[in-house]
Amino acid sequence: MTVIFDGKAFAKKHGKALKTTIANLKRQGIQPAFCVINIGQDPASKVYVHVKARRATALGLKQQIIQLSADITTAAVVAKIRELNADEAVHGIMVQLPLPAGLDTNQILESINPEKDIDCLTATNIGRLWQGNHFIEPATAAGVMALLQDYQVPLAGKNCVILGRSKIVGKPLAALMLEANATVTVVHSHSRNLAAQARAADVLVCAVGKPNFVTPEMVKPGAVVVDVGINHWHGQLVGDVDYEAVYPKAGMITPVPGGIGPVTVEFLMAGVVKLTRRRYGC
Numbered sequence: 001m002t003v004i005f006d007g008k009a010f011a012k013k014h015g016k017a018l019k020t021t022i023a024n025l026k027r028q029g030i031q032p033a034f035c036v037i038n039i040g041q042d043p044a045s046k047v048y049v050h051v052k053a054r055r056a057t058a059l060g061l062k063q064q065i066i067q068l069s070a071d072i073t074t075a076a077v078v079a080k081i082r083e084l085n086a087d088e089a090v091h092g093i094m095v096q097l098p099l100p101a102g103l104d105t106n107q108i109l110e111s112i113n114p115e116k117d118i119d120c121l122t123a124t125n126i127g128r129l130w131q132g133n134h135f136i137e138p139a140t141a142a143g144v145m146a147l148l149q150d151y152q153v154p155l156a157g158k159n160c161v162i163l164g165r166s167k168i169v170g171k172p173l174a175a176l177m178l179e180a181n182a183t184v185t186v187v188h189s190h191s192r193n194l195a196a197q198a199r200a201a202d203v204l205v206c207a208v209g210k211p212n213f214v215t216p217e218m219v220k221p222g223a224v225v226v227d228v229g230i231n232h233w234h235g236q237l238v239g240d241v242d243y244e245a246v247y248p249k250a251g252m253i254t255p256v257p258g259g260i261g262p263v264t265v266e267f268l269m270a271g272v273v274k275l276t277r278r279r280y281g282c
C-alpha cells in the first residue's frame with residue numbers, strides 16, 4: 001500500500017510550535033518581520049506572495065510586500081534592498097523569483113545582507129550550506145528533508161535523484177541530501193537517459209515545473225517520490241508527477257496540493273524566526 005505524505009498535517013504540527021515561539025518573542029518586545037520584493041506581474045509569483053502573506057499573518061509575523069514594476073532597473077532594485085538591509089525592523093528579505101527578463105538576478109540577490117537572506121541565495125550563505133555550516137536553509141529543501149525525516153525515510157547510502165537544478169530547490173537539496181550521506185544525482189535538461197537515471201532512484205525528487213513530467217516508466221517500484229512542482233494546469237493545481245499513474249508504483253508519494261507546498265511555507269516562516277532570534281541572540 002502506497003504511503004501518502006501528509007504535508008498539511010506536518011506543517012500544522014510544525015506551525016504550532018512556531019506560533020508559540022513568535023508569541024514569546026513578541027512578549028520580549030521583538031516583532032519578527034520580513035519583506036518580500038515582487039517584481040512584475042507573474043501570476044504564479046503573485047499567488048506565492050499572497051499565500052506567504054496569509055500564513056505570516058496567521059502566525060503573528062509582520063510581512064511587508066514591496067511590489068515593483070517589471071521595467072525597474074537592477075540598480076534601483078539594489079538600492080531598495082540596501083534600504084531594507086539598513087532597516088533594523090526588517091529581519092528577513094526575499095526577492096520572489098523568477099525575475100523579469102533584463103534584470104540581473106545574481107547582482108540583485110547578492111545585494112541582500114546574508115544575515116537577512118531568508119532564501120539562502122547569497123554566495124556567503126550558499127557557501128556555508130555546502131560547507132555543512134548552515135546559517136539558514138532554503139525553505140523548500142529544508143522542508144523536503146524534514147518531511148522525509150518525519151516519515152523515517154532513511155537517506156544514508158540511498159540513491160537520491162533530483163530532477164531540476166534550480167537555485168531554490170535542486171542545488172540546495174543536493175547539498176542537504178549529500179550531507180545526509182545519500183548518493184545524489186542531479187538530472188537536468190541536458191542530461192542523457194533521463195528516464196533510466198530516474199528509475200535508479202530510491203528517492204526521486206521532482207522539481208522541474210512541468211505538469212505530468214514524471215511517468216510510471218521513470219519510477220522504480222517502491223521508490224519514494226517527492227513532488228516539488230506546483231503547476232496551474234487546465235484550471236487545476238498539479239505537481240510535476242503524473243500522480244494517478246505513479247501512485248500505484250511508488251512506495252511513498254507526496255500529493256499536490258497538500259504535500260511539499262504547505263511545508264515550504266511553514267519552513268519559510270521558521271527561517272524568518274531563526275534570523276530574528278539570531279539578530280537578538282535569543
Ligand code: GUN
Nearest residue numbers: 094095096097098119168
Ligand atoms: N519562487 C518560487 N519559490 C520561491 C522561493 O522559495 N523563493 C523565492 N525567492 N522565489 C521563489
